């Protein structure tokens with residue numbers, strides 16, 4: 236044996252050992268690796284799953300080392316928040332569809348059953364894969380006819396935050412809610428991993444008053460703005476423990492709009508897009524992250540500031556769901572005569588909006604059936620007048636469980652804004 240053979244032999248032995256170790260690890264780590272007929276599970280010990288507020292992760296089976304998923308495109312009856320529900324389309328009974336989770340390097344097989352009355356496809360948005368698996372109807376595959384099941388199979392080459400959505404009759408299918416998040420965890424995580432890892436899909440809907448179905452023909456005038464297809468107060472809060480490393484992955488599949496998502500109480504870092512990780516030296520500190528439609532943005536922060544922190548789109552029309560935008564502007568108008576006259580024809584009629592719009596959500600104001608115009612939700616200090624793309628990051632010192640809403644933040648004595656006293660105004664020289 237010469238030196239080269241010795242080296243080769245050594246390398247081969249090392250490689251064989253590595254393979255054996257890999258197989259052992261795979262057997263150890265892969266859930267039900269040999270149980271092809273076993274029940275589907277959403278537990279994969281190789282990673283801490285993401286939390287999809289108001290949603291879930293898609294269960295899977297391991298079959299001969301391949302992670303097998305089954306998506307079912309179908310109509311779903313969806314509640315946006317108490318007071319508004321509609322006939323939508325989604326996957327596996329929900330909009331957005333369940334989050335798909337895998338690990339970098341995983342071979343996956345994803346069956347897609349079409350239970351709609353028109354064809355569909357699924358595009359794996361941002362994933363690097365063979366062209367024939369890209370899910371673009373007409374370009375890379377025949378659309379999936381109603382009643383049929385298609386098979387997608389590929390390997391996730393990169394970790395990251397991605398999305399899935401139809402690429403057939405896109406305008407209709409996405410306007411009705413067909414979309415979902417797709418998270419690929421790193422095979423070898425580097426550095427501190429998040430304690431809480433959230434996935435939130437942003438979308439927008441046109442649901443005219445009295446209608447039972449979102450209108451896919453709308454291009455500009457969206458009146459229901461959602462996180463994971465929920466409008467506040469239907470949005471579940473993000474519950475974290477003080478000191479947690481928190482990652483929030485946003486996807487946006489809105490028809491038209493980009494959403495600048497603003498988080499109170501923190502400066503966060505924008506760490507990744509659906510194109511990959513941003514190098515640490517280029518990670519931008521910010522308090523608002525613009526999530527363009529058709530893109531993902533990932534932010535991270537250390538939850539060192541306890542409290543109830545608003546997290547919302549900063550486009551004001553996106554945090555106050557409304558009936559529509561074709562109403563006359565009543566602000567400052569004095570209309571007692573007109574109101575009296577209208578009341579003769581419409582008993583109980585009120586001219587709304589004369590003193591601003593926040594009043595419109597008060598609980599005793601009558602609103603049309605199945606609508607949530609500026610309804611808002613309850614808060615620790617009365618009503619929160621926002622109602623759309625709005626949720627709350629709840630950071631607590633003591634938490635018994637991430638799964639329970641810890642209620643409202645108990646502010647330390649003397650740390651809440653309150654009416655100024657006459658003595659304080661005088662002492663500071665402020666005249667009112």
Ligand SMILES: [Cu+2]
Nearest residue numbers: 494548550553
């Ligand atoms: Cu927005």
